[in-house]
Structures are given as structure tokens and as C-alpha cells.
Amino acid sequence: MSETLGNDPALAGLAERTPDARRWRLRAETPLVRVARNFAESRVAVFGLVLLVAIIVAAVLAPYISPQNPYDLSEIRIEAGELPPGAVERADPPRQRFDIPIDPAAPGVQQLALNGAAPFTVVTAEVLVSDPERIEVRLTGEPAGAFAEVGRLRIDGVPRGAELTVGEKHSFRSFWEVPGADLAAFAVVREGGFEGTFELEVDLRGAHGEAIMTHWLGTDSQGRDMYSAILYGLRISLSVGVLSCLFAMVIGMSLGLVAAYFGGRVETVIMRIVDLQLSFPAILVALMLLAILGQGVDKVIIALVTVQWAYYARTVRGSALVERSKEYIEAATCLALSHRRIVFRHLLPNCLPPMIVVVTLQTAHAISLEATLSFLGVGLPQTEPSLGLLISNGFEYMMSGKYWISIFPGVALLITIVAINLVGDQLRDVLNPRMRRDG
Amino acid sequence: MTAPDTAASAAAALMELSGISKRFTRRLDAAAKIAQLLGARLREETVHAVDDVSLAIAEGEVVGLVGESGCGKSTLGRVVAGIHQASAGTVTYRGRDVAALEGRERMATALAIQMIFQDPMSSLNPRLRVAEIIGEAVRVHRLVPRPDLDDYVADLMRRVGLDPDYRKRYPHQFSGGQRQRIGIARALAVRPEFLVCDEAVAALDVSIQAQVLNLFMELRQDFNLTYLFISHDLGVVEHLSDRVLIMYLGRIVEEAPTEALFGDPNHPYTQALLAEVPRLEPGRRIFKPITGEIPSPINPPPGCHFHPRCPHAMERCRVERPALRPTGPGRFSACHLNDEARG
Structure with a gap:
């Protein structure tokens, strides 16, 4: 009933005057606003989002909010090594x-x-x-x-x-x-x-x-403030995760879309490569690649992109196959629009909702994968410790009771991944067409 | 509205199809090929969606294409609209082979033939605003100067009965009838000469159907349009068309001017179809459905495709494919009974 009323120009004015007027205006909202409103319905997800934003802000602003630059060796005193959480670091006594x-x-x-x-x-x-x-x-x-x-x-x-x-x-x-x-x-x-x-x-x-600073999370064996190291480690972990995901998404999505749109031999070749790629455990492929490439942020990103693009290709192909068969694609063909325009302007935007979910969850996966690689010692170099490397560095002190060197970066990693997953799960619910309640 | 009443006036034909076939083949994948080597009896499956169809449509004519679901009428429409490539045969537009056109002419021909789709839900890109849906092709092909585009779109929306104030809205904010009007405006935006309407009103409420059909007729006069109107609804086709084609399992079985066809159907299939049209008549009437199912186009019956369901089937029907022969002025039918009667 409301549907036919809302679209009749003669009755639209009437609707504005009814107590329901607020609802009528909501009908004109953009898909983005609708997604945001549905997203906000879960408190846990909003909490996750707030947490995630806080983590990202903390990581971005790390140089301004951390008490110490853990990469600047002149700021680090080995005398302050292995201080427990809450300990005050003091300068050499006079x-x-x-x-x-x-x-x-x-x-x-x-x-x-x-x-x-x-x-x-x-x-x-x-x-x-x-x-x-x-x-x-x-x-x-x-x-x-x-x-x-x-x-x-x-x-x-x-x-x-x-x-x-x-x-x-x-x-x-x-x-x-x-x-x-x-x-x-x-x-x-x-x-x-x-x-x-x-x-x-x-x-x-x-x-x-003289008191220099209080190490609320203690220090590691080198005298690095753990809080600062975690902030800087988050920076590296997040940027490696996000960058590798973006590259993997661009590559995977383009290939998946092309496979779904053109079909035939192109699709066969691309999708068999995807199958091949996905049949190997990600960690194994990444380990082999890093063994060949060596250490470094760029190499870790290359390895992560290599093991992750196939997920995107497969996901996007699935939704693109569905969208491809819809008549608006035929209409675009009929309007003599170019293949590129049809693929990227008509097909791609309609395949995005599931991609957003995959990107969020894969970012969490990429971060934990990078942490695993760094923990195993093949990931990032010691000069740019990510969370995984911090955990690895502290691991050998665990048995001597110096839990904080390893535990706190681990907790930071855990919180980050949980926050991303909370957001991703709710996005999946909101963007899933089967669960969509059109307002 | 004086439409040419014969398909034979091929000289004046705007659109001509000759020997069009469209086959969909499911190729065997690697696993199937290996299985075949090991002795499995797997074959490539080919669907003959359209089987050797020839027809001509004159300028300004409205041709109705009628058939059961799955008989290939939508596929034929898509071949005409250039969405599918024909597997065999040629499509000629204004006397020129469409497949052989290049560059500018190819583009002009593609835009001249537009299609209106069945499902107004899926035929509009849900991510685009109405103004962009209607105006995109115009903007991309530079049919209208950029500053005039807004006015052009607004004018089109008015022409199809939409309020231009709604141009910033998304498709999901419209009702089915309004969406179909958006689809029509999108097709009209590129100034077509020929519209293929694929079940264009089938998904609409009856009251809305009438509005949209009337819109089609108004536009026909305003824009001098030629229609290929595909439908399973005989009432709609009778109301609209100058000439009707009846299609069965990929083949055209009868072709006749509307009045002649509805007054005196020749082909047994047409007779059966018309007999079952629900009518407002006093008294009870018992419907006798055509016996049997429409056969699978993967394994069509030999000879006349209709013979397994035809009450008049003879031995010849099982063996020989009947050709589409003239049976009267502007009338064609593919049935062996006509030969028997004559001979």
C-alpha cells in the first residue's frame, strides 16, 4: 500500500503532511545511508566499529601519541630493558x-x-x-x-x-x-x-x-616501551594488511569480473588458476615465496597479494555471474556501451556488497597471516617490527615470567582482528540480499 | 495506421532475418572428456533455441511474436536486438547485413534497434539514479550536447509519463509500472527506429499493462517506431499487432495479418492456442489443454515439431519438416495438411 502511495506524485504531498512524513522522506535515502542505518542496529558491531576506528586512529597518529619512537635507537636505553608493566624508567643516577x-x-x-x-x-x-x-x-x-x-x-x-x-x-x-x-x-x-x-x-x-617515563606496558629486552612499540607495530600490521588486501582486491576483482563477463576459454583459464591457487594452504605459499624473495615490507605484501587474490576472484565471479544474467546488462549491451564500461560501471558496482565483506574479513586474515610469517621469522625485518614480530621477540621471555613482552602485542593483535571481524560480520548481514529489509 | 499487410513486401522491409538459427552448446569440460575416453557416453548438448527462422518487418509495422514459454521467442528477439549473435543466417537492417557493419554504421544500427525487457526489477541497474540510467548512453555516445542533457532526460521522462522530479531517485523507489516506463525512456533516449518488446507487460498488473500498452501506441506515432512485440498473451498481441507470428519450438509455424489469424487460424497449433484463450462468454465451457508437454529443444522430435501433440498428425509429419508456404494473401503456414488439402 505504502509503495504505490509513495510513488504517486499526486499523493506524495499528502504523505508529507501525515505523521508518517518522516518515514516517507527516509524512502528517498541513498543505499549508503540505508546500509549505515541497518549496520547501527547491532550494538556489538557498532562497538567493533568504534574500536576499529580507535585502533586505526591510534596507528595513524602513532608518532604523535606514543611516548617513545621505538625505531630511534638514541631514545632507547638498554638499561631500561625488561621493565615490568607500570615501571618508571629513570635516567642514570647522578x-x-x-x-x-x-x-x-x-x-x-x-x-x-x-x-x-x-x-x-x-x-x-x-x-x-x-x-x-x-x-x-x-x-x-x-x-x-x-x-x-x-x-x-x-x-x-x-x-x-x-x-x-x-x-x-x-x-x-x-x-x-x-x-x-x-x-x-x-x-x-x-x-x-x-x-x-x-x-x-x-x-x-x-x-x-631522574624519572624519564612510566612504561605502562613494560619494556622489551632492548628497553623499548611496549606501548609505543605496539602502536608502531599496529601501523605496520594494518598498513601491510590493508595494502595487500587492496592490491589483491584490484587484481582478483578485475580477473573475476573479466572471467564472469566474457566466459568461455578466458573464464576457464582464470578460474583454473584460482582453483590451483586455493588448493595450496596460504601460509605454505607465502612461506615459500618469502624464502625466495627475502625479507621486507614490499615482499610481504607481494606474498600476501599472491595468496589472497584468488579469494576475491572467486567471490566476485560468483556474484558477477548472477548479475551478468540480469537484463540491465543486456540493456547496456543493447545501448552499445563499451565492454569496459559495462564491466566496471554496471557489473562491478552491483558485485561490491559481497566484496566489502570479503575485504574486511580478508584484511583481518592478512594481518594474522603477516603476524604468523613474522613470528616464524620470514616476514618483516627487525628494524620495522610488526605485531607478529613483537610477539615473536617476546616469546623467548615468556618462560622467565616476563609475560608482557609477548602478551601485550598479542592482545593488541587479538583486539584488532576481533574488531575487524565484528564489523565484517555485521556488514555481511547488512549487505546480504537475502537478509535485506528494504526500507 | 496503414501497415503493409504482407511479409512478402521485402523490398520495403526495415528488418529482415533469413535462415536465422541460434544454438546454445554446452561444451564438455576436461573432466567430461576424460570420462568419455574411459567409455562414458557423454555428448555435447546443443539447444536449438531458434531453428532456421526467416521473417521481414516493414517500417512502421507492429509484429506480434507469440509462443509458449521456452519456444525461443525471447532468443529470437535478442538476436534481432543484437544482444545475441546468430549461429547461422543473416540479420539485415535497411538492406545491410548487420554483422558486416563497421565503426560508425555499426554503432548507429545498434542504437537504432532497442529492446524493452520483461522484468522491470532486473532490467534497471539498481546502483544508478534514474537520470543516469536514461542519460548514460546519450552522454557516452554524445547524442545530445552536455548542457542540454538534463533537459533532454526530463523531456523523455515526461514523454513516458514520469515526473522529472524523480530523476535523482533509484529504481527500487519506483513501482513496477514506473520502472517499465524508465526502461522505455532509456530505450527511447538513443532515438531508436525499431523496438523489440520482450514480454514487456507480462510482469505488470493488468491495469498498468493497459497504460503501458497505450504508451507504446502513442510512442509509435510520435517517434515513428517499428515494433517486434514478443508475448505469450494472445489478447495483448491481438490488441496491438498488425501481423502475428506464431512460434513453436524454435520455428515459425504460422504468419498472418492479425485479423485473419484470429479469425481463421490455419495451423493446428494456432487453432489449439486460440481455442484455449479464456473469454467472457455466457455458459460454462470446458477447456481442453493441448495434450502433452512442449518437447525439449535439446531433443526436438523429427519432422514437424508439433506432431507429437497434433490431433491431425500423419506419417509424413513424423519424417518431413513442413516448409512455411503461402496459404493466402500475406498468410503463411508450415503444415502438411495444407498440401493434402490442395493435392
Whole structure:
């Protein structure tokens, strides 16, 4: 009823005035709007789409939002390797050296010359000799409390036979290791007294370096921030997946359309190649190809295109065969339009809905295939780690409890693929003509 | 409307087919060939959709082509429209062999012969807007200057009874009758001289059928069109045609001016068809269907194709193919009974 009403120009105006007017206007929407509206009916799919968009934005904006450029070796400190998630990376603690000249014959107060940066700005030493066998040393430093900031402390230059009242001598080397708090007051003791002057060489390090950043997802063995590495890895994984899919789609779709449109021998040749291609496991073909081609982003893309174009060719041929037999193609032939125009302007757009689904799902497949190849070590080079390579790199640390190096890139890969699949599944439902509810 | 009443006036023929056959062959694939080598009895299957058909259509004439489903009438229409290549025989348009034309002339002839399709759902590209469906070929072939294209399309839409305001819509937003009008406007856009209407109203409601048929008749006068009107509906053909061809299993069995054919059918098949047309008549009437099924065109019966179902079949009908012979002014029939009567 509504169908005939909606198309009658005389009644169209009436329809505008009815409470149903909103529905009437919806009837004039483009197919794209209709697909979008049907898509939005599934909350899970919308969630997947939002997630996917967020992932893509994060990957694209990686250089701006990641705390570290994991490819820039000058930003990476191997000292920060294997930090657990949430650990704060600190710079090297400050190191300071000073010498305390001691003359048993002339005790007194002296200001020491500092060498290096922090924790002290001024250190004053008071040398007291109350007993010929015992020399007391009292240090006062500024700022006050800096003694607590001292992490490691070594004192060298203790005369032969003498001992310090604090700390312990290194088992075989000449210096003494002393807790920082004990530095304020100690004594040098030597049975039989001291002969001449000597200098105590104090070498201290601050307890904490300056905080550089917090690694919320930890770091890998090279000291790379995992969060940054995952963002950059996503970039590579996504671009390899999308690029290879696009190339494969263009090649596969053209060949599939040509096969369906022209039929005969052309179709036989193309489709038998497709059958041949699809009868080999994708991973096996890709492995062999990469073994021949070597590593590199371009080579991985070539390998992925080679193993994937056949899916597109087969899918598009199926829908093109159906569309080909419809009368609008005959009408186009009758209007003396060129083959190219008929194939790409009439046939192709009508074969697109199933292709969109295949592209989404194949992108997820390409990403996981690339991850597999990289995990096996034949994919991308170490200098441009994708998610798969990150997982592979972290895998050897799994047994030592350093789960984060491998798990987090794996989780990122999982989320990406799940998001793409959620979107693809809903697209399949929306674009499937059998399930289409024409509005 | 004075149409030439004989097919024999071949000199004035706009479109002429001679000895047209169209065979569809399903080739054996590699697996079948191997199976055959191993002794399987597989043969290439050939469908004789159109079998040695000759006809002539004069300018301005409306020729009805009638037959059961699967008798090859749509295939013949497509050969005429240039969508299918004939397997044998020649199609002549304005005295020139269509297959031998090149370049500009080939294009002009292709555009001069247009087709209206049966299913208004599938005959319009669902991805294109109406304006593009109608205007594409005009734009591609540069039949109208680019700035005038919009007006040209709007004018065509008005001519076929569509509101030009709807030109930005998609086919799915129209009813069946409106879609058929879009299809007609698309064909008219390239200024054809000859329209092949393949069951053009079969998929429409009866009320809409009448509107579209009237539109065809108006357009015939406005554009000086010649029609080959393919239908299984005898009523429609009677209403519309100057001359009627009856087709059975790939062959033309009878050809006659409309009134003569409906008044005095010659061929047994035509007689059987006409006898079963439902009519508004008082009293009860028992329909006697033609016995048997239409035979498969893969294995057509020898001799006269109609003999297994013909009440008058003789020994000769099983052996010899009857030729299409004149039986009266402008009338032809392919039946051995005519010879018997004469002889």
C-alpha cells in the first residue's frame, strides 16, 4: 500500500503532511545511508566499529601519541630493558666524586672539590685525630638530607693495613663499599698509627635517577616501551594488511569480473588458476615465496597479494555471474556501451556488497597471516617490527615470567582482528540480499 | 495506421532475418572428456533455441511474436536486438547485413534497434539514479550536447509519463509500472527506429499493462517506431499487432495479418492456442489443454515439431519438416495438411 502511495506524485504531498512524513522522506535515502542505518542496529558491531576506528586512529597518529619512537635507537636505553608493566624508567643516577685529603699531623675543616653532578652542592670534611691509631672523618653536605639520596658509595685510597669503621672492603679489590647514610661520620683505623698523608677517594651515586617515563606496558629486552612499540607495530600490521588486501582486491576483482563477463576459454583459464591457487594452504605459499624473495615490507605484501587474490576472484565471479544474467546488462549491451564500461560501471558496482565483506574479513586474515610469517621469522625485518614480530621477540621471555613482552602485542593483535571481524560480520548481514529489509 | 499487410513486401522491409538459427552448446569440460575416453557416453548438448527462422518487418509495422514459454521467442528477439549473435543466417537492417557493419554504421544500427525487457526489477541497474540510467548512453555516445542533457532526460521522462522530479531517485523507489516506463525512456533516449518488446507487460498488473500498452501506441506515432512485440498473451498481441507470428519450438509455424489469424487460424497449433484463450462468454465451457508437454529443444522430435501433440498428425509429419508456404494473401503456414488439402 505504502509503495504505490509513495510513488504517486499526486499523493506524495499528502504523505508529507501525515505523521508518517518522516518515514516517507527516509524512502528517498541513498543505499549508503540505508546500509549505515541497518549496520547501527547491532550494538556489538557498532562497538567493533568504534574500536576499529580507535585502533586505526591510534596507528595513524602513532608518532604523535606514543611516548617513545621505538625505531630511534638514541631514545632507547638498554638499561631500561625488561621493565615490568607500570615501571618508571629513570635516567642514570647522578655520580659524584671527591677526594678527602687527610694529614694526621694537621687535622681541621676543609671544603672538598666536587666532581660530577648532584646529589651534593657542597661537602665539608672535618678531620679529627684524637688517637694516633684512629682518624675521625665527619662530612657535612648541602643540601641537607642528600646523604639519604646516596645509593652506591665506594671509598678507595684507604692506606695499606688501615680499615674503615663502616662498610666492608670489596672481596678482592681495593675499595670499600659503604652504605650512604654511614658516610656522615666514620673513622679510619690502623694499628700502629699512620705514616704520612693519604687521600680517601669517594665515589658515590645517587639512589634514584631522574624519572624519564612510566612504561605502562613494560619494556622489551632492548628497553623499548611496549606501548609505543605496539602502536608502531599496529601501523605496520594494518598498513601491510590493508595494502595487500587492496592490491589483491584490484587484481582478483578485475580477473573475476573479466572471467564472469566474457566466459568461455578466458573464464576457464582464470578460474583454473584460482582453483590451483586455493588448493595450496596460504601460509605454505607465502612461506615459500618469502624464502625466495627475502625479507621486507614490499615482499610481504607481494606474498600476501599472491595468496589472497584468488579469494576475491572467486567471490566476485560468483556474484558477477548472477548479475551478468540480469537484463540491465543486456540493456547496456543493447545501448552499445563499451565492454569496459559495462564491466566496471554496471557489473562491478552491483558485485561490491559481497566484496566489502570479503575485504574486511580478508584484511583481518592478512594481518594474522603477516603476524604468523613474522613470528616464524620470514616476514618483516627487525628494524620495522610488526605485531607478529613483537610477539615473536617476546616469546623467548615468556618462560622467565616476563609475560608482557609477548602478551601485550598479542592482545593488541587479538583486539584488532576481533574488531575487524565484528564489523565484517555485521556488514555481511547488512549487505546480504537475502537478509535485506528494504526500507 | 496503414501497415503493409504482407511479409512478402521485402523490398520495403526495415528488418529482415533469413535462415536465422541460434544454438546454445554446452561444451564438455576436461573432466567430461576424460570420462568419455574411459567409455562414458557423454555428448555435447546443443539447444536449438531458434531453428532456421526467416521473417521481414516493414517500417512502421507492429509484429506480434507469440509462443509458449521456452519456444525461443525471447532468443529470437535478442538476436534481432543484437544482444545475441546468430549461429547461422543473416540479420539485415535497411538492406545491410548487420554483422558486416563497421565503426560508425555499426554503432548507429545498434542504437537504432532497442529492446524493452520483461522484468522491470532486473532490467534497471539498481546502483544508478534514474537520470543516469536514461542519460548514460546519450552522454557516452554524445547524442545530445552536455548542457542540454538534463533537459533532454526530463523531456523523455515526461514523454513516458514520469515526473522529472524523480530523476535523482533509484529504481527500487519506483513501482513496477514506473520502472517499465524508465526502461522505455532509456530505450527511447538513443532515438531508436525499431523496438523489440520482450514480454514487456507480462510482469505488470493488468491495469498498468493497459497504460503501458497505450504508451507504446502513442510512442509509435510520435517517434515513428517499428515494433517486434514478443508475448505469450494472445489478447495483448491481438490488441496491438498488425501481423502475428506464431512460434513453436524454435520455428515459425504460422504468419498472418492479425485479423485473419484470429479469425481463421490455419495451423493446428494456432487453432489449439486460440481455442484455449479464456473469454467472457455466457455458459460454462470446458477447456481442453493441448495434450502433452512442449518437447525439449535439446531433443526436438523429427519432422514437424508439433506432431507429437497434433490431433491431425500423419506419417509424413513424423519424417518431413513442413516448409512455411503461402496459404493466402500475406498468410503463411508450415503444415502438411495444407498440401493434402490442395493435392
